[in-house]
Amino acid sequence: MCGIVGYIGQNMDTDHFLLSGLEKLEYRGYDSAGIALLNDEGIHVFKEKGRISDLRKTVHTSIPATQGIGQTRWATHGAPNRVNAHPHQSQSGRFTLVHNGVIENYESLYENYLKDIPLTSDTDTEIIVQLVDLFVHEGLEVSAALLKVLNLLKGSYAIAMIDKQDADKIYICKNKSPLLVGLGDGTFNVFGSDALPMIHVTKTFVQLLDEEMVIVERKQVTIKNLKGETVLRDSFQMDLDLDDIQKGTYAHYMLKEIDEQPFIVRKIIQEYQNTGSGFEVQSDIVEAVSTCDRIYIIACGTSYHAGLIGKQYLENWAQVPVEVHIASEFSYNTPLLARKSLFIFISQSGETADSRAVLKKVKQLGYPALTITNVVGSTLSREADYSLFLHAGPEIAVASTKAYTAQITVLAILAAVTADHKSIPLSFDLLHELGVVANAMELICDRKPEMQQLAREYLHDYRNAFFIGRHIDYYVVLEGALKLKEISYIQAEGFAGGELKHGTIALIETDTPVIALTTQSNTNLGIRSNMKEVAARGAKVCTIAMEGLDKPDDQLIIPSVHEHLTPLLAVIPLQIISYYAALEKGCDIDKPRNLAKSVTVE
Ligand code: F6R
Secondary structure (H helix, E strand, O other): OOEEEEEEOOOOEHHHHHHHHHHHHHHHOOOEEEEEEEEOOEEEEEEEEOOHHHHHHHHOOOOOEOEEEEEEEOOOOOOOOOOOOOOEEOOOOOEEEEEEOOEOOHHHHHHHHHOOOOOOOOOOHHHHHHHHHHHHHOOOOHHHHHHHHHHHOOEOEEEEEEEOOOOOOEEEEEEEOOOEEEEOOOOOEEEEOOOOOOOOOOOEEEEOOOOEEEEEOOOOEEEEEOOOOEEOOOOEEOOOOHHHHOOOOOOOHHHHHHHOHHHHHHHHHHHHEOOOOOEOOOHHHHHHHHHOOEEEEEEOHHHHHHHHHHHHHHHHOOOOOEEEEEHHHHOOOOOOOOOOEEEEEEEOOOOOHHHHHHHHHHHHHOOOEEEEEOOOOOHHHHHOOEEEEOOOOOOOOOOOOHHHHHHHHHHHHHHHHHHHHOOOOOOOOHHHHHHHHHHHHHHHHOOHHHHHHHHHHHHOOOOEEEEEEOOHHHHHHHHHHHHHHHHHOOEEEEEEHHHHHHOHHHHOOOOOEEEEEEOOOOOHHHHHHHHHHHHHOOOEEEEEEEOOOOOOOOOEEEOOOOOOOHHHHHHHHHHHHHHHHHHHOOOOOOOOOOOOOOOOOO
């Protein structure tokens, strides 16, 4: 959600760095974009509604400059148009600023300080740059003015600001919204909302914490807290491969990421395998999971769906009671907590504001927390007591695919290791069975034409679709329905097969598409009755069945894997069918409308 990138150094092609950096941040979701460049002639601001390709047209000719800032904006305050796009400038024109996040008290700040200054946009952001200008005008030195403003702000921010009168510095600040500094070779420094726009120029980064300001110069970076005191922080290395963030021959990141899933399951096996034939997880994490009375899994969207599967493993294998909660609801609807509660936060990005709000509350209550995330160094991983990583590589498509299967795989390993620690025998060899799953995933990924055909036959031209399953398949169809709706805009809902007749079956009419999933021997008969019920009312049923449970008329038969692990495999045809349904409709698959990859506002 919104992305920032910036450069200060000796190269003159800052505009190129910023525009290509913004392209690498596109996946986060945005609806307008802009850059500001500072050179001897002054400040040059370009902004545009729409895509970076539209902004590129506006910039049209190269502007040599050795410092600049850029931003992709996902509108919160003010419509997504050129006026509200960032950067914003102060009234005097001296300061130019981009901002991610939400300033909650912007109206009172305006009333208290800026009433005489006409604003040019509808954004909360403009208040920040006007306040800096005001305090500098009143006599404060720039960094003191910015610190004074930061101390007044309530809400979240990642900020980058240029002072037209000082070409040697860029000021950046962070609270709750992510921001990372990339250290150059002594001739430049860079920064961004994440590492992706910077990894082609550096692998050395400095993480910022909340309520910090950094003065970024060519040769050094100086971190200060909100009292103005200098903070010392070690840098760290991030080993990201450039290929991970390129589409290669794929038309969309989503398809590439779907295809990466077998490889990622094998990678996770490797990362967590011990020297014998089992798995290993950090001993303090295993101890925390083994000794708690109850686990609360907190997550949103796809990660929440992975949590529902994780609950099955932790309860059935490790015999720990688990509740799974949607992060945005947990604060209002906090259950009676067990005395020895353990919280597990599942988040691909590690930055989701709803989950973070719960983590903050949990820490205040004094409960331990474990984050399972894909992003090393992300806020949720830093703020929790323990972290486990997905090792799935950057997920660029907004619709999450490989993170979901990676989350389930890591949760399975955690549950199995905990069971072992508690001397509860597992009736199967997880390491072997995960290997079988990875091979089966590959087979499914190679059968895309079949799924493309199903998408054409069952979803093309339809405005709504239902997904049904029972038991663990029910959780998988929730994810299938989410995938379909978010990228194809077809209204899709997942239901427990037995629940349809309690209301929803009223919506079934001639040709309503119903995708039914059956991978469990104990629910096969039940879900097949539900298929008959909807077919009798005119539904067009597309059955996805696991080998061994299949019937001659089923539309797609997936290879047989251990029945606890079927979600890892069964979700893939649902992802692929959704992909092709969206492709047929000509949707912007990697960047669906209104969505952001990293949801950093509550
Ligand atoms: C759906 C999707 C979202 C995310 C959700 C949580 O495809 O990607 O539902 O799963 O926004 O994001 P993370 O996992 O980053 O906390």
